[in-house]
Amino acid sequence: MSLWEYANPVKFMALSGRILPWAAWLSGICLVIGLVWGFFYTPDDFRQGSTVKIIYLHVPSALMAINVWMMMLVTSLVWIIRRHHVSALAAKAAAPIGVVMTLIALVTGAIWGQPMWGTWWAWDPRLTSFLILFLFYLGYIALWAAIEDNDTAADLTSILCLVGSVFAILSRYAVNFWNQGLHQGASLSLDKEKNVADVFYQPLLFCIAGFVLLFVVLVLLRTRTEIRARRTSALLARERMG
Amino acid sequence: MKALLIRDLRLAIRAGGGFGLGLAFFLIVTVLVPFGVGPQSELLSEIAPGILWLGALLACLLSLDRILALDWEDGTLDLLACAPLPMEAAVSIKALAHWLTTGLPLVIAAPFFALLLNLPSAGYVPLVLSLLLGTPALSVIGTFGAAITVGIKRGGLLLSLLVLPLYVPTLIYGAEAARRGAQGLETSTPLFMLAGITSGVIALLPFASAAVLRVNIR
Numbered sequence: 001m002s003l004w005e006y007a008n009p010v011k012f013m014a015l016s017g018r019i020l021p022w023a024a025w026l027s028g029i030c031l032v033i034g035l036v037w038g039f040f041y042t043p044d045d046f047r048q049g050s051t052v053k054i055i056y057l058h059v060p061s062a063l064m065a066i067n068v069w070m071m072m073l074v075t076s077l078v079w080i081i082r083r084h085h086v087s088a089l090a091a092k093a094a095a096p097i098g099v100v101m102t103l104i105a106l107v108t109g110a111i112w113g114q115p116m117w118g119t120w121w122a123w124d125p126r127l128t129s130f131l132i133l134f135l136f137y138l139g140y141i142a143l144w145a146a147i148e149d150n151d152t153a154a155d156l157t158s159i160l161c162l163v164g165s166v167f168a169i170l171s172r173y174a175v176n177f178w179n180q181g182l183h184q185g186a187s188l189s190l191d192k193e194k195n196v197a198d199v200f201y202q203p204l205l206f207c208i209a210g211f212v213l214l215f216v217v218l219v220l221l222r223t224r225t226e227i228r229a230r231r232t233s234a235l236l237a238r239e240r241m242g
Numbered sequence: 243m244k245a246l247l248i249r250d251l252r253l254a255i256r257a258g259g260g261f262g263l264g265l266a267f268f269l270i271v272t273v274l275v276p277f278g279v280g281p282q283s284e285l286l287s288e289i290a291p292g293i294l295w296l297g298a299l300l301a302c303l304l305s306l307d308r309i310l311a312l313d314w315e316d317g318t319l320d321l322l323a324c325a326p327l328p329m330e331a332a333v334s335i336k337a338l339a340h341w342l343t344t345g346l347p348l349v350i351a352a353p354f355f356a357l358l359l360n361l362p363s364a365g366y367v368p369l370v371l372s373l374l375l376g377t378p379a380l381s382v383i384g385t386f387g388a389a390i391t392v393g394i395k396r397g398g399l400l401l402s403l404l405v406l407p408l409y410v411p412t413l414i415y416g417a418e419a420a421r422r423g424a425q426g427l428e429t430s431t432p433l434f435m436l437a438g439i440t441s442g443v444i445a446l447l448p449f450a451s452a453a454v455l456r457v458n459i460r
Binding site for chain 2: 136143146155164167168170171175178
């Protein structure tokens with residue numbers, strides 16, 4: 001029994017099929033609890049008023065935007081090293097989710113920034129590096145779409161993902177150097193005594209859990225679709241041959 | 243290796259090789275900017291470092307698909323793959339040839355184009371220095387992009403989509419060094435960062451480019 005067993009598409013399909021409904025329900029419950037609690041049962045902030053509540057969408061999506069890329073990096077590495085097809089397909093399936101998460105983070109940030117900073121957009125390091133991350137996602141997806149042969153596409157996108165990760169980190173620090181920020185520092189971290197005030201913190205945790213589970217559900221669903229699409233094309237090819 | 247370099251240089255300089263195309267593009271960008279933003283000389287001298295860097299970057303981008311596309315079409319790449327020369331060395335030579343035919347002319351021409359944009363006199367040395375340090379990185383990163391898209395028909399647009407985000411750090415430090423120089427500030431920090439990026443990229447990226455090319459040739 002090891003993790004690598006699930007590189008076998010049949011085993012992967014069986015396991016993911018069993019996990020999927022549970023994860024979907026759990027994610028829905030977490031999101032409903034977190035969002036309803038956050039939107040309707042927390043007090044307005046002293047200075048920010050009700051706009052503070054956008055944190056329940058902004059923070060989890062921003063977290064996921066980065067973590068989805070990390071997941072793609074890991075699955076790309078697994079593909080390059082061990083050549084498990086499920087891994088490459090999972091990376092392919094995750095990219096559009098990542099791009100949507102990045103977009104949600106950017107848009108909710110802009111909606112919050114308009115009343116608070118007085119501007120929709122500022123060339124702040126965090127904002128800028130998210131925009132660059134968005135471009136990386138676009139390039140990655142476009143490369144998948146442009147190549148017909150599946151294995152070649154998987155190889156090329158994996159290498160692009162590796163190189164892109166290095167450059168994404170480089171850009172992150174370069175933009176820091178280039179302009180000082182308007183964006184506040186991290187409001188959540190594990191090693192800090194005090195994070196956001198507890199009233200806001202607890203529903204936020206539910207929202208983050210909900211977003212993580214939502215991502216798991218979507219990525220499993222999309223990977224299953226990709227596997228089925230592969231099987232279909234294999235069957236069609238066999239039919240043509242026979 | 244030397245033979246490959248000489249061959250690439252000769253092909254690039256010959257008619258139809260695209261030599262001078264980047265330079266002409268750079269000139270046009272520089273000439274068009276004052277039409278776009280107006281001829282006030284203070285404004286121009288303020289934005290000159292950024293415009294020159296951006297122009298150099300775009301001129302570089304314009305010629306990227308020529309690095310490998312022709313060799314891919316006529317089968318030279320297949321021969322190179324079979325040659326005793328490792329693929330990493332071959333792509334490095336390709337990048338070097340691209341820099342010699344595109345990057346270096348840009349560096350040499352930049353001070354003259356800077357005259358058109360009224361760059362303050364303190365800015366010339368940092369501008370040339372930053373371009374000299376930065377353009378090799380542009381060529382090497384561009385070779386990686388060209389290697390990824392070489393198998394794709396009409397991959398030019400995809401090439402720019404892939405390569406432009408990778409150019410961000412180089413552009414930031416390069417333009418920052420040139421801008422600080424123009425304002426008479428200390429330029430060593432961005433120049434060091436730029437040199438770091440360039441040497442890191444020269445050392446590591448040929449492996450990625452070669453891996454990608456092997457996949458494409460397979």
